[in-house]
Amino acid sequence: MAKSNKPIVWSLFAGGGMIAAFVLPAMIFITGLAVPMGLLLENALAYDRMLALVGNPIGKLVLFGVIFLSLWHAAHRLRMTLHDLGIRSGRVAMLACYGVAGLASIAAAVVLLSI
Amino acid sequence: MSEPVLELEVLRYRPETDQDPVFQTYTVPYNSDWVVLDALTHIKDNIDRTLSFRWSCHMAVCGSCGVMINGEPKLSCHTFLRDYYPGKVRVEPLTNFPIERDLVTVADDFMEKLASVKPYVITEEDRPVSAGEHLQSPADLNSFKQYTMCINCMLCYAACPQMGLTPDFVGPAALALAHRYNLDTRDAGREERQEIAASNEGVWDCTFVGACSQVCPKAVDPAAAIQQTKIASTVDWYKALLPWGK
Numbered sequence: 001m002a003k004s005n006k007p008i009v010w011s012l013f014a015g016g017g018m019i020a021a022f023v024l025p026a027m028i029f030i031t032g033l034a035v036p037m038g039l040l041l042e043n044a045l046a047y048d049r050m051l052a053l054v055g056n057p058i059g060k061l062v063l064f065g066v067i068f069l070s071l072w073h074a075a076h077r078l079r080m081t082l083h084d085l086g087i088r089s090g091r092v093a094m095l096a097c098y099g100v101a102g103l104a105s106i107a108a109a110v111v112l113l114s115i
Numbered sequence: 116m117s118e119p120v121l122e123l124e125v126l127r128y129r130p131e132t133d134q135d136p137v138f139q140t141y142t143v144p145y146n147s148d149w150v151v152l153d154a155l156t157h158i159k160d161n162i163d164r165t166l167s168f169r170w171s172c173h174m175a176v177c178g179s180c181g182v183m184i185n186g187e188p189k190l191s192c193h194t195f196l197r198d199y200y201p202g203k204v205r206v207e208p209l210t211n212f213p214i215e216r217d218l219v220t221v222a223d224d225f226m227e228k229l230a231s232v233k234p235y236v237i238t239e240e241d242r243p244v245s246a247g248e249h250l251q252s253p254a255d256l257n258s259f260k261q262y263t264m265c266i267n268c269m270l271c272y273a274a275c276p277q278m279g280l281t282p283d284f285v286g287p288a289a290l291a292l293a294h295r296y297n298l299d300t301r302d303a304g305r306e307e308r309q310e311i312a313a314s315n316e317g318v319w320d321c322t323f324v325g326a327c328s329q330v331c332p333k334a335v336d337p338a339a340a341i342q343q344t345k346i347a348s349t350v351d352w353y354k355a356l357l358p359w360g361k
Contacts, residue, residue: 003309003310003313003314003352004313004314004317005352006319007345007348007353008352010345010349011352014346014349080322080323081322083322084276084277084280084324
């Protein structure tokens with residue numbers, strides 16, 4: 001049997017899983033809870049600060065990584081779940097799942113690069 | 116007062132007379148110390164000698180008596196009637212396997228898959244007995260010990276939704292055993308096993324549902340073994356891209 005090339009898809013999925021499990025909850029906590037509840041500085045998410053974060057090349061890279069890997073993770077998980085549910089029309093499910101993740105990632109890249 | 120009884124619905128398939136499998140209901144005495152296998156043995160001894168089922172040790176060691184009990188894969192020697200009484204107990208052959216007769220399934224495909232991953236220690240050179248013991252530390256043993264508990268009962272194959280969807284999938288027990296020998300410090304056979312384990316039909320058909328680990332009567336965690344093999348195979352794949360990778 002030939003060795004599989006699935007590691008490409010799966011390593012992005014696994015990386016996205018780590019991000020979705022560890023980074024996203026922290027981001028939700030900061031943006032959705034900590035700042036509104038006054039646990040952090042009031043101006044922690046102020047416009048000029050955020051602009052500086054997104055304007056920095058490393059900031060862009062990190063944000064793109066978080067968005068792309070999380071989307072890829074969700075797309076792959078959804079496709080596998082569809083497979084488990086017996087929806088096996090491979091190409092349609094593949095295009096729908098990875099397509100949405102791909103388009104959203106491209107949109108994120110365009111927005112990040114335009115800042 | 117009449118003696119308590121329990122109804123057992125057993126899937127029958129006698130290839131010489133039955134077109135399709137049919138359920139047959141048996142009424143057996145209820146005994147809180149009985150397991151499902153005791154009830155099946157009672158039927159065979161006292162009610163219907165034509166009922167076929169596999170069993171051997173009656174103590175969850177041999178792995179012969181796996182059946183579906185009320186839809187869940189279980190060892191019939193390890194499943195007490197008292198957990199179902201006064202409800203009915205429905206006994207069927209293991210899902211995802213062809214039925215040979217009544218509760219007896221055809222295990223040939225599983226046996227081939229098991230053999231394909233070479234589940235034995237492969238050494239680089241033949242080691243004469245005169246070389247003495249091959250020493251291993253308790254930590255070395257601990258790294259793979261849980262996987263040695265597998266009794267090849269095939270409950271994980273009946274539980275795995277991928278086995279039903281993708282019959283070529285090598286499956287949980289075989290992949291867990293491949294991992295067990297890969298982790299063994301005496302072993303040098305990982306590359307040979309990766310031929311099967313790292314193929315599409317190997318670990319990559321697994322979608323990590325985790326049902327295999329839930330139904331294992333010996334507390335083996337095949338799902339973890341498969342995920343660890345995925346990580347190791349992914350590292351191999353990227354390493355092979357490097358100029359100094361093989």
